[in-house]
Amino acid sequence: MIVRSLPDGTTAIIGQTDHSRFVGQLAAHWGNEHFARPEPYDTVARAATYHDYGWLPYETRPLLNLDTGRPYQFNELPFQPATLAAYQACIDWLSGIDPYAGLLINKHRTGLWQNRYGSLRRPTMQYNAGPGLRPEIQDFIGRNEAAQRAGLDGIDPGQLQINYRLLQVWDHLGLYFCCRPPREESIDPVPENYASRDGEGVEIRLTPVSDWEVAFDPYPFDLRPLTLQIAHRRLPAATFASQGDWLRAYFSAPLALLTYTLT
Helix, strand or coil: CEEEECCCCCEEEECHHHHHHHHHHHHHCECCCCCCCCCCHHHHHHHHHHCCHHHHHHHCCCCEECCCCEECCCCCCCCCHHHHHHHHHHHHHHHHHCHHHHHHHHHHHHHHCCHHHHCCCECCCCCCCCCCCCHHHHHHHHHHHHHHHHCCCCCCHHHHHHHHHHHHHHHHHHHHHHHCCCCCEEEEEECCCCCCCCCCCEEEEEEEEECCEEEEECCCECCCCEEEEEEEEEECCCCCCCHHHHHHHHHHCCEEEEEEEEC
């Protein structure tokens, strides 16, 4: 989950599933005269919407970092074998509903530990990537990359690669909006259509207009402007004395929305 301090002094707790649904909104509105609409549309939007639902079991019992008194950020959580089991269950679940969508989120998950397979030059910081992966993670990657190769029958590999690259763009945008206030940033390369080869695409520049409005250049969405919302739990405190205090605050917190306008 994402723990974010807001300007009014409150703390927003954004679940990875909340982030995931926001990413799904980005995917669902992607495409205009300059950017191709996702193909196949419903499958790609489905994958984007549910790509991080492997975090759902954790969100039923999120942990407090007892050294800091703050709930763990998603990228600071100590390794737990149950996390890999939850990721696998999510991949298997979505694959049973939509094999193509399952293949996309499978590749997304294994790619996060491997610099997103080099799909983005910018931003240079890639979440969850790093050397010296634990043997359990290496095994997870090996099993699932084998499943990805086995699941390619009847699928256009070029189209799949573009959809994977788009999912990385949308996932990064989701983190951009969820983790902290808007700031100058660029994402590169962003494929414009399904003829783009690896490494090809345009640079999209993000410029804050206000705390809640961001300008995109070039603009990739179907509505101008586009208003999107991020669901979260709003807490008055940032730190907690115990795991029990944290869970009481977490489960009793009111639900709220962060609303952004994309121009």
